[in-house]
Amino acid sequence: MEQHSPLAHVRKKEDGAWVTHDLQDHLLGTAERADTFARAFGNHDWARLAGLWHDLGKYSSEFQHYIKTASGLGYDPEAHIETVPGRVDHSTAGAQYAVENLGLKGRILAYLIAGHHAGLPDWYKLDAPGGALQGRLADRKHLERILTREIPSSILGFDPPTTTLPGGRDGFALWLRMLFSCLVDADFLDTEAFMDPDRAAMRGGQSGLAALREQFDTHMDSLLRGAAPTPVNEARARILAQCRKAARLEPGVFSLTVPTGGGKTLSSLAFGLEHGAAHQKDRIIYVIPYTSIIEQTAGIFRGIFGEEVIEHHSNLDPEQEDRKSRLAAENWDARIIVTTNVQFFESLFAARTSRCRKLHNISNSIVVLDEAQLLPPEFLQPILDVMNQLTKHYGVTFVLSTATQPALHTWRDSFGATKIRGLEPIKEIIENPDALYEALERVDVELPADLQAPRSWNQMAVEIARHESVLAIVNTRNDARELHKRMPAGTIHLSALMCGQHRSEVIAAIKQKLHNREAVRVVSTQLVEAGVDLDFPIVYRALAGLDSIAQAAGRCNREGVMPGRGRVVVFIPPKSAPPGHLRRAADTTISLLHGDSGNPLRRDLFQRYFENFYVRAPSLDKHGIGEQLAPDDGLAVQFRTAAYKFQLIDESVYRAVIVRRNGESKMLLGKLEKDGPDRWLMRKLQRYTVNIPEYQFIKLEADQEIREIWSGIFAQHSDTLYHPDLGLMTEAGNPAAEGLIV
Numbered sequence: 001m002e003q004h005s006p007l008a009h010v011r012k013k014e015d016g017a018w019v020t021h022d023l024q025d026h027l028l029g030t031a032e033r034a035d036t037f038a039r040a041f042g043n044h045d046w047a048r049l050a051g052l053w054h055d056l057g058k059y060s061s062e063f064q065h066y067i068k069t070a071s072g073l074g075y076d077p078e079a080h081i082e083t084v085p086g087r088v089d090h091s092t093a094g095a096q097y098a099v100e101n102l103g104l105k106g107r108i109l110a111y112l113i114a115g116h117h118a119g120l121p122d123w124y125k126l127d128a129p130g131g132a133l134q135g136r137l138a139d140r141k142h143l144e145r146i147l148t149r150e151i152p153s154s155i156l157g158f159d160p161p162t163t164t165l166p167g168g169r170d171g172f173a174l175w176l177r178m179l180f181s182c183l184v185d186a187d188f189l190d191t192e193a194f195m196d197p198d199r200a201a202m203r204g205g206q207s208g209l210a211a212l213r214e215q216f217d218t219h220m221d222s223l224l225r226g227a228a229p230t231p232v233n234e235a236r237a238r239i240l241a242q243c244r245k246a247a248r249l250e251p252g253v254f255s256l257t258v259p260t261g262g263g264k265t266l267s268s269l270a271f272g273l274e275h276g277a278a279h280q281k282d283r284i285i286y287v288i289p290y291t292s293i294i295e296q297t298a299g300i301f302r303g304i305f306g307e308e309v310i311e312h313h314s315n316l317d318p319e320q321e322d323r324k325s326r327l328a329a330e331n332w333d334a335r336i337i338v339t340t341n342v343q344f345f346e347s348l349f350a351a352r353t354s355r356c357r358k359l360h361n362i363s364n365s366i367v368v369l370d371e372a373q374l375l376p377p378e379f380l381q382p383i384l385d386v387m388n389q390l391t392k393h394y395g396v397t398f399v400l401s402t403a404t405q406p407a408l409h410t411w412r413d414s415f416g417a418t419k420i421r422g423l424e425p426i427k428e429i430i431e432n433p434d435a436l437y438e439a440l441e442r443v444d445v446e447l448p449a450d451l452q453a454p455r456s457w458n459q460m461a462v463e464i465a466r467h468e469s470v471l472a473i474v475n476t477r478n479d480a481r482e483l484h485k486r487m488p489a490g491t492i493h494l495s496a497l498m499c500g501q502h503r504s505e506v507i508a509a510i511k512q513k514l515h516n517r518e519a520v521r522v523v524s525t526q527l528v529e530a531g532v533d534l535d536f537p538i539v540y541r542a543l544a545g546l547d548s549i550a551q552a553a554g555r556c557n558r559e560g561v562m563p564g565r566g567r568v569v570v571f572i573p574p575k576s577a578p579p580g581h582l583r584r585a586a587d588t589t590i591s592l593l594h595g596d597s598g599n600p601l602r603r604d605l606f607q608r609y610f611e612n613f614y615v616r617a618p619s620l621d622k623h624g625i626g627e628q629l630a631p632d633d634g635l636a637v638q639f640r641t642a643a644y645k646f647q648l649i650d651e652s653v654y655r656a657v658i659v660r661r662n663g664e665s666k667m668l669l670g671k672l673e674k675d676g677p678d679r680w681l682m683r684k685l686q687r688y689t690v691n692i693p694e695y696q697f698i699k700l701e702a703d704q705e706i707r708e709i710w711s712g713i714f715a716q717h718s719d720t721l722y723h724p725d726l727g728l729m730t731e732a733g734n735p736a737a738e739g740l741i742v
Contacts (some may be wrong), residue, residue, distance in 0.1 A: 284336050
């Protein structure tokens, strides 16, 4: 095929004919999309220029020669993926052009353009891998290659951007990431429209929040008509009504303070739908602390809205970028997204294109933080800072939904020193939380006489086994296995060593047994404490944070239909909780409850608990994220280093493994190995992943129990590695790695 115009991309049709994508068309198309995305926060002019100049380097004769001849077949359909060794650098030229023509303002565009494949760079070399922008801008050969080419004035001509950044210097890093998101999503979508027009045609067409509200109302009317007239159900109906009423208030930060079992999930969704319809919001993002419970919430929402719901918590991002992996990345262009704390907050501090792509779709949304008390203390300050920026400048409404509200307001210690720059103001949705807590009180909590006296697993197994239906919750996966192996045959085990599909099936079986009033004993980690609707007459809880004890109590007499009150028995396990978060939480509980003979779950205790808990943390910004992201006068920011350090679950501690549990998982793995990552495929494989400590991962790989089936994606190889009851079989745990995954 003869081709004289500069090319951006090429693809081969099924009949073997080549189709080409004109470079000018791609730049204009990307600019138009980026412009549209950035209008949500008022900076379309910056995004448009970034789109026009992001691929200027493709005008070079080197790139054009490579895309047309490198494959030996006439064209190379992956020539535009520059992160592969041997490919032509086509992103630096546009960054240099921006700086040469716009000076300091051009550095802003340079970050975006230089990073649109490899991710946002650091200004200068520090801790994170990858090249620094300062060095890339210094080598002018990339710019000189294109200045000799004939480039249309529609691409090079420009008006300098005039809109100002939201949030001033404090908001610079988030603003630049938002612009970056607009650019990379626009680039992905314009590329997809050429490379895979059938896939592109499937995008869009979602219902608005007002239409989803009608579906929700129909569902809730049916649910309420079928609900028994119990005190708990009457309280749930009042909570729902108050959520709908408060949704008419102006956007901002809200708290939804409801005891466990009060129906927070559906009531917070009702608030989101009403608030979205009243204030023209684009989507609802439901953020959940654990992957182990996300499937239940997503399942509830899909039961109402079908495929309008996206469930996104993949840690299966391929390390090697290619055409398919780029097109498999999520951009959250949906009305309802269910995701995790890790995915949501790490994306807000990310540098990688696949993580940042979705950010612009967070603007003008409602974000429900389910179990908000589980935000990690060592990252709390940068999290609160970015939440304030999103609320004030990007049209985001936050809902802090929990039975145990953390102390996220601005507060000072007894010497007047600021301990937290918090969220202000926080508006409570429930009209009288204290009265609600009193109305929904349905358990008695029994504390040990001595909070320092441990009991053995043998002792606990004997005591727990006396009950026909009982739930025992422990602090770690190793503890769960230790207790479980001492329990009578038929006792059910639950932990995150079981993949999501396995857990869902087991939880469904437990619910059915409870519904049928069959005897059922369960030993679980804390994965059942948030969002898992189980209802036992008695619950045993290993000593933990006060919030965890309250959550455990929510699995006891949940529906309030027992003839008496439920029992929650707190015990001291044979080993202390592992160092770090779990140990500090348990120690804070001991300190708070020592000498206190009152109800340990009364609402006034929780603010004191969290203030003490945060004070015990070594730092609320352990890795100095705020310092890395503060621009100097030359706009130097360490984006990649900040992203490298902002890991809620340290990737150097845990790794993901896909398990071969059943026919579906084996089929999906075969598809991945043959064809590479695809969006639908990666979503399905999320259901079959297990996270394990790095040291165990290394041993399993060395023993050929697991193997790499795609770049950066590992799967079970040995048929005996996954137990039908216990999940992934690993050696005894490492205390340093315990407590991060439940």
